[in-house]
Amino acid sequence: MHRLMVRHLAMVTTLALALVLTSCSSTGSSTTSSSIDLQGLWRVTPSAGSGYGAGGTTTVEFGAKASGLATFLSQSSANGITSCEKQVYAALSSNVVLLDGTYYQATAPSTDQIVLDDGTATVTLDRVTGTPPVAPCAAGTATLVATLPHAVNYWSGLNAVGTKLYYNVDDSSDSIIAYDTSTDSLGSARTYTTSVSGGTHRFVVASRTDSLFYGQCACGGSNTLDYFNLSTNSSVAHIDTNADLGVAISIRYGYYTGSSVVIGGHLWSDSSKNQLLTLDQDTLALVSQRQVLPQATITDITPRGSDLLALVNDTVVVVGSSGNATATYTLAGAAPDLIGIAAVGTTVYAIGNTAAGDGVLYRLTLP
Secondary structure: OOHHHHHHHHHHHHHHHHHHHHHOOOOOOOOOOOOOOOOEEEEEEEOOOOOOOOOEEEEEEEOOOOEEEEEEEEEEOOOOOEEEEEEEEEEOOOOEEEEOOEEEEEEEEEOOEEEEEOOOOEEEEEEOOOOOOOOOOEEEEEEEEEEOOOOEOOOOOOEEEOOEEEEEEOOOOOOEEEEEOOOOEEOOOEOOOOEEOOEEOOEEEEEOOOOEEEEEOOOOOOOEEEEEEOOOOEEEEEEEOOOOOOOOEEEEEEEEOOOEEEEEEEEOOOOOOEEEEEEEOOOOOEEEEEEEOOOOOEEEEEEEOOEEEEEEOOEEEEEOOOOOEEEEEEEEOOOOEEEEEEEEOOEEEEEEEOOOOOEEEEEEEOO
């Protein structure tokens, strides 16, 4: 769960090593005659077998110094999501380059091309002049609203009803609780215990009112949905997406539109495809369906006005009418384990856990 923190620590350690190694051959100048000149913006073409890049149009930009942090941008051809990273690099000699934790043998066929070889695959860098082929991610910010008295359950989402945000607590009963954004206060924890379709579907994927919820069980393939009344601890309706709808998905997220419920998750038949199912709010009959962000791991979704926002790898992605991303927002100031996202009006909130395991709620500022 702490993948980004581990990556950050590894980056710091690798950068420290790179700085030590390059200082041995540097006398204080920004570059040295004994190291290959990486400075500039380069288009990246990895060969078959290379793990570098993100399966789309990729660039990397190095600074004037022989070591530091390179700007990595990669727009996926599968879904339009842009990956925006800072990667440790060091030009260690005229033919050795450290990039993002991998050592390469470097050759320069020309001043406008560098070929990096790790012994099993190559990464070819071609100098970019003119307009950069990949635009950087837009910068969003996360402002801490509250440190919660409990951790957020890993299977939880974040769902809005009026001014309230509902989520599941990481306790023995997976309690459901509301945070009221108008009063900055927490409601009482409530528990749903009625079992249907072989499980208790108390992990909320959509909130209709302060009593009516739609939940999944976080069990097996999680292909069943329960529409339940939390106040009476009773099931109103439930369906199996495979048997009843003919579209088997692993339900992971959703939202209530005011007149219908939308649920989503990857298809059983092809886990690279994310399917959104719009259902009748009462009977849970299938109304329509669409695919969004293929090959992406979606954590949660929420509408914001006319936009549909998806939480993907701690970034916020705007989903266009085609199902692909039209914008990618990074989030400065957020913990590395965001679990849910929801909008109250046009204000977007995100919830997650810190590295220490504390639940946190953020208000997001997005361009």
